[in-house]
Amino acid sequence: MGKVLVLYYSEDGHTEKMARLVTQGAGQVTQTEVRCKSIADASRDDIFWCDGLALGSPTQLGTVAAAMKKFWEELLPDWQKLDGRIGCAFSSQGGWGGGAELTCQALLTILMNFGFLVFGVTDYVGDQFTAHYGATQAGEPREAKEKEACQRLGRRLAEWIAVYADGRRELHPLKGLYKRNPWD
Amino acid sequence: MGKVLVLYYSEDGHTEKMARLVTQGAGQVTQTEVRCKSIADASRDDIFWCDGLALGSPTQLGTVAAAMKKFWEELLPDWQKLDGRIGCAFSSQGGWGGGAELTCQALLTILMNFGFLVFGVTDYVGDQFTAHYGATQAGEPREAKEKEACQRLGRRLAEWIAVYADGRRELHPLKGLYKRNPWD
Amino acid sequence: MGKVLVLYYSEDGHTEKMARLVTQGAGQVTQTEVRCKSIADASRDDIFWCDGLALGSPTQLGTVAAAMKKFWEELLPDWQKLDGRIGCAFSSQGGWGGGAELTCQALLTILMNFGFLVFGVTDYVGDQFTAHYGATQAGEPREAKEKEACQRLGRRLAEWIAVYADGRRELHPLKGLYKRNPWD
Amino acid sequence: MGKVLVLYYSEDGHTEKMARLVTQGAGQVTQTEVRCKSIADASRDDIFWCDGLALGSPTQLGTVAAAMKKFWEELLPDWQKLDGRIGCAFSSQGGWGGGAELTCQALLTILMNFGFLVFGVTDYVGDQFTAHYGATQAGEPREAKEKEACQRLGRRLAEWIAVYADGRRELHPLKGLYKRNPWD
Numbered sequence: 222m223g224k225v226l227v228l229y230y231s232e233d234g235h236t237e238k239m240a241r242l243v244t245q246g247a248g249q250v251t252q253t254e255v256r257c258k259s260i261a262d263a264s265r266d267d268i269f270w271c272d273g274l275a276l277g278s279p280t281q282l283g284t285v286a287a288a289m290k291k292f293w294e295e296l297l298p299d300w301q302k303l304d305g306r307i308g309c310a311f312s313s314q315g316g317w318g319g320g321a322e323l324t325c326q327a328l329l330t331i332l333m334n335f336g337f338l339v340f341g342v343t344d345y346v347g348d349q350f351t352a353h354y355g356a357t358q359a360g361e362p363r364e365a366k367e368k369e370a371c372q373r374l375g376r377r378l379a380e381w382i383a384v385y386a387d388g389r390r391e392l393h394p395l396k397g398l399y400k401r402n403p404w405d
Numbered sequence: 406m407g408k409v410l411v412l413y414y415s416e417d418g419h420t421e422k423m424a425r426l427v428t429q430g431a432g433q434v435t436q437t438e439v440r441c442k443s444i445a446d447a448s449r450d451d452i453f454w455c456d457g458l459a460l461g462s463p464t465q466l467g468t469v470a471a472a473m474k475k476f477w478e479e480l481l482p483d484w485q486k487l488d489g490r491i492g493c494a495f496s497s498q499g500g501w502g503g504g505a506e507l508t509c510q511a512l513l514t515i516l517m518n519f520g521f522l523v524f525g526v527t528d529y530v531g532d533q534f535t536a537h538y539g540a541t542q543a544g545e546p547r548e549a550k551e552k553e554a555c556q557r558l559g560r561r562l563a564e565w566i567a568v569y570a571d572g573r574r575e576l577h578p579l580k581g582l583y584k585r586n587p588w589d
Numbered sequence: 590m591g592k593v594l595v596l597y598y599s600e601d602g603h604t605e606k607m608a609r610l611v612t613q614g615a616g617q618v619t620q621t622e623v624r625c626k627s628i629a630d631a632s633r634d635d636i637f638w639c640d641g642l643a644l645g646s647p648t649q650l651g652t653v654a655a656a657m658k659k660f661w662e663e664l665l666p667d668w669q670k671l672d673g674r675i676g677c678a679f680s681s682q683g684g685w686g687g688g689a690e691l692t693c694q695a696l697l698t699i700l701m702n703f704g705f706l707v708f709g710v711t712d713y714v715g716d717q718f719t720a721h722y723g724a725t726q727a728g729e730p731r732e733a734k735e736k737e738a739c740q741r742l743g744r745r746l747a748e749w750i751a752v753y754a755d756g757r758r759e760l761h762p763l764k765g766l767y768k769r770n771p772w773d
Numbered sequence: 774m775g776k777v778l779v780l781y782y783s784e785d786g787h788t789e790k791m792a793r794l795v796t797q798g799a800g801q802v803t804q805t806e807v808r809c810k811s812i813a814d815a816s817r818d819d820i821f822w823c824d825g826l827a828l829g830s831p832t833q834l835g836t837v838a839a840a841m842k843k844f845w846e847e848l849l850p851d852w853q854k855l856d857g858r859i860g861c862a863f864s865s866q867g868g869w870g871g872g873a874e875l876t877c878q879a880l881l882t883i884l885m886n887f888g889f890l891v892f893g894v895t896d897y898v899g900d901q902f903t904a905h906y907g908a909t910q911a912g913e914p915r916e917a918k919e920k921e922a923c924q925r926l927g928r929r930l931a932e933w934i935a936v937y938a939d940g941r942r943e944l945h946p947l948k949g950l951y952k953r954n955p956w957d
Contacts (some may be wrong), residue, residue, distance in 0.1 A: 283537060283698040284653065287662055291655035301895050301953065303948050305936065316533040318541045318554060322506035323698055326878070330651040330691055334905055336946075338890040338933065343853050349500040351542040353467060357502045359533040368503060378791055381890065385856065387831040394856050394888075401853065452765065467882040469836065478839055485711050485769065489752065507882055510694070512837040512877055516722055520762075522706040527669050537702055538861035567708065568594050568673065569753040570650075580670050585669065651905060675901060684901040685924060686909045690874035715909040717868040721835060725870045726902040 222383035223250065226271035227257040227375065229278070230289040235313035235361040237275045242362060243275045243311060246375030250392065253379045260292040265299055268365045272386040273307035273378050274337070276328045280312045282318030284327045293331050304336030307381050309374055310355035317359045325355030342377050345372045346400040407434065407566035410455035411441040411559065414461070415475040419497035420461045420547040424554045426546060427459045427495060430559030434576065437563045444476040449483055456570040457491035457562050458521070460512045464496045467504030468511045477515050488520025491565050493558055494539035502544045509539030526561050528585040530554045591618065591750035594639035595743065596626040597646070598657040603681035606643045607739045610730060611643045611679060614743030619746045619759065628660040633667055640754040641675035641746050642705070643694045651688030653695045659701050672704025675749050677742055678723035685727045691722030710745050712769040714738045719755040743769045775802065775934035778823035779809040779927065781830070782841040786914040787865035788829045791923045795827045795863060802944065805931045810816060812844040817851055824929050824938040825859035826889070828880045832864045835872030836877045845883050846952035856888030859933050860928055869911045877907030878908025894929050896953040898922045 226275040227245040231237035236258070244257040258267060268274070310328035314321035329339040342352040349368025356374045358367055383389040394401070409431040415421035421443070428441040442451060453460070462473040494512035498505035513523040526536040531550025540558045542551055567573040578585070593615040597606035605627070612625040626635060636642070646657040678696035682689035697707040710720040715734025724742045726735055750755040762769070777799040789811070796809040810819060812876035820826070830841040862880035866873035882892040894904040899918025908926045910919055935941040946953070 249846055259782070260934045282661055282665075282702040283659075284695050285657070286657045287659035290650075290652070290658055292947045293650055294655055297650075302947070304895055305933070306889065316529055316535040317501060318506070318535045318539075319537050320506065320698070320702070322502070322504065323510065323538065326507065326882075327652050327695060330688070330878075330906070333891075333893045334650040334688065334895070336895040338859065338892045338937075339885075340888070343886070343888045345500055351500040351502045353503050354507065355502075373919070381857070385890075386942055395854070411846035466802070466842075466849075466886040468842070468879050471839045471846055474834075474836070474842055477834055481834075486763070488711055489749070491706065504886070510698075510838050511879060511918070514694075517707075517709045518711070518834040518872070520708070520711045522675065522708045523701075523702045524704070524706045527672055527702070527704045537635070538698070564930055565673070572756055579670070633785075647892065684897055685869060686874070686907075687905050688874065690858040690870070690872065691906065694875065713868055719870045721866040721871050722875065770815045 222313050223253040223379055224270055224272045225255045225379050225382060226267050226274045228260065228274055228276050230260045230286050232279055235277045238361045239311050239313055239356060240277050240356060242371035243375035246372030247379040249376045250379035250383055253383070255291065257332065260289060261395045265296060268296065268303065275309050275311060275378050276332060277311040278324060278328060279318045280314035280324040282322055283323050285324055289361055300335060306337050307378065307385065308332035308337035308339045309341065309378050310372060311374060312355065313358045313360060315359065319359065321357035322354055325357060340381065340387055342373050344373055345403060346373050348404060358397055377384065407437040407563055407571050408454055408456045409563050409566060410458045410468035410562050411438055411439065411452050412419045412444065412447055412458055414444045415468050416463055418491030419542065420463045422462050422545045423540060425493050425540060426552050426555030428469055428558035431563040433560045433562035434506050434567055437567070444473060446482035451482065452487065454492050455490065457564045459493040459495060459559060459562050460516060462508060462512060463473045464498035464508040467507050469508055484519060489561065490520035490521050492523045493525065493562050495555060495558060496539065497542045497544065499543065503543065506538055512539070513535065524565065526557050528557055529587060531587060533578060560583060591621040591747055591755055592638055592640045593621055593623045593750060594635050594642045595623065595769060596628065596631055596642055598628045600647055603726065604647045606729045607679050607724060607726060609682055610736050610739035611743035614740030615747040618751055620746035628657060633664060633732045635663065636671065639674065640750045643677050643743060643746050644700060645679040646692060647714035648682035648688045648692040651691050653692055668703060674705050675746065675753065676705035676707045677746050679739060679742060680723065681726045681728065681763065683727065687727065688737050689725035690722055691726060696717060696723070702752050706717050708749065710741055712741055713771060714741050715771060727758050774829055775931055775939055776822055776824045777805055777807045777934060778819050778826045778929050779807065779864035780812065780815050780826055780828050782812045782838050784831055787910065790913045791863050791865055791908060791910060792829050794920050795927035798924030798930040801928045802935055805935070812841060817848060820848065820855060823858065824934045827861050827863060827927060827930050828884060829863040830876060830880060832866035832876040833870045835875050837876055843908045847867035852887060857935065858889050858911055859930065860884035860889035861893065861930050863923060863926060864907065865910045865912060867911065871911065873909035878907060880907070887927040892933065894925050897955060898925050899955060910934045
């Protein structure tokens, strides 16, 4: 079984809604166990448990919320013990152009510091909408493509875990099992 | 007279349309001279001429187009001769979440390398739309708020030049001369 | 009088030592008042008081310390009231290649979110040593060039404030008042 | 056999020297085939051939050289056909604080855009020296720890390929097969 952790911090509920969708997406891959937890409920055991992790924070001042950053600083005693897990990011910002890509990049930097292999999603999930460096959103996801971006991120995470941690090569995204772009 | 250069590279015309809007916005500030040039038409004289510069590139692979990067590499003989100018960035990406914020950040990095002081726009120009780290767009600007983001960026550039290069303190954005957010 | 705030967070004293050096450098510019404060001692009044700010944080997991981030989140009620100040960054990391540049970039992102104009230092302060995107250090500054990088950053901040906030054009770094590189 | 491509662009030979060391490091992992090529000699076949790639560019103006960027833009017809490879970065800058971390981040962004899973090295390879977000250097590697940073990056790439692409779990860096830090 692939083990996916969706770990988030949310203040106004937007990033939490994204987390639920990422969780749904991860669940689309068979033989995957998914935990969705806010940092208030997650422990170091959850981090050690997972094969890979989708990390979500609201964009605050163009970067990660202090509360999320603090969670990882408290994990420093476990640094160099987590290498090789797979990671990705998502973030809700106040408005488009508000820094959610920069926040995803900061989240990925934190994960890389812990030795994670990190990725984005090449797919387009709708007209002019993608999650190349993580799923980004202004406010909460409402349109189908906005929801799909979160789901696809979770699905891709579960797929990479299936392929790389579990050796299920038949699930590789390049196998053409589903439509990856509106124009396909 | 404040001197503004809007310098862009465009392949499909989207970033060029943004450049035209940035130019319009800069022109909203009195006693401002504005040049709008593609890198094919701009020379080092334009760079030396200006007090400040709005730099635009399409997002390609999450960062600056090679052609735009090359333009600045060819200016290396003039490095350390341009310090103190003011700069900002804009970029058109294929889809939201496609890297335009990262591209703006790379454009600002190039300008910082040349000694520019760089900025973003704190204002919201419409519902859930801003240009905190430069104006970003998926494709070309169509909605009013998308156009306004480009215009506001150009206007803010002309304002900082007026305030800092020309000492016209009465034009400082904090003076409340105009509505900076939909909710004001 | 130009007003410079050097604002830092430090755990092991390394970033604090950098802050002291940045403060010294700012003091090299006449008619400049400099305050050096840790975030534990600084208030919003200090932020409003200054014309410009050098912001320092240890590099922790490749980005800003949670404590420093929290300081700025608590300033959110003053967002859009601070636009136009000038900012720069410095950071001490555990080792070279450890993320101090990324941390400086995150600090600058926070300042840009508040409407600051941010900059780096084009000068080389010694053999193979610069502060292009802020002053970076592994541990504490020990060699002359490492100390000089911090001092030059503070000096440059005070210079931009003199030139732009106080109209003292004769202090512009391009005026050739001092040697900016070892090879000059 | 794990297949590693070390792909670089170099003008003054510094990044090329790093590439040779990265290549040596990858060769430390048994059953690994390594190709080391400059972008002038590499083709799309090399990219498709490899399981993972270490990408190196000089830091120019704080980001990727235009020539390297152009190489990847020309690969755009193969976009969405390369997903799932593993990638990392290295860069030589003019001086410490000169942008090599930012360049590595830009290189990783390009690889992420093509669907790569990217990583850094948590290990310290000597006193105050690491490659957390890629191997960085001022000029060419001379000291033992500087050379080791490049080698460790290549070795780690070959290890992740062994573990994830070839299922050789016994080579996982957490297995304690070798000393990962000076203090171990």
